Amino acid sequence: MSISYENLCAFLYREARHLDDREWDEWLAMYDENCTFWMPAWDDDGELTEDPQSEISLIWYGRRSGLEDRVFRIRTERSSATIPDTRTNHHISNVEVVEQSGTTVKLRFNWHTMSVRYNHTDHFCGTSFYTLDVSGASPLIKEKKVVLKTDYIRHVIDVYHV
Secondary structure, eight states: OOHHHHHHHHHHHHHHHHHTTTTHHHHHEEEEEEEEEEEEETTTSBBBOTTTTTTTTEEEEESHHHHHHHHHHHHTTTTTTGOOOOOOEEEEEEEHHHHHHEEEEEEEEEEEEEEETTTTTEEEEEEEEEEOOOOOOOSSEEEEEEEEEOOOOOOOGGGGOO
């Protein structure tokens, strides 16, 4: 099955919109039940960690249920990192199809997110790598790896920042 570059970009923009508008159910629906969501950390030598099971990560969820739990905490104010609500604005650029084979598409793209909280705007930027299952009516995210390029983070970074 093939999917057009335009539809792949529209999928990424839709995910960004769901995050910006805090449409959590719609955002979660974009992820496969067995997806991984990983933001590796930078080690002391300036290299990315390679194994979320044995090395430190900024974010690691091995299944969508971890994302669902995170959303539950955001919604029920059981997360001090999200009180008061953070307003975000996501920008996506340089979308590249790295590989397309059968029902799988691998993408990479750059992103910049502005996050407004406490009358201050934080800027986060990086590169994301997605593996999508395009066998259904709408793509599903199977793997999401986020490489954060911002080297100073004033407070907790969360799934809605990236």
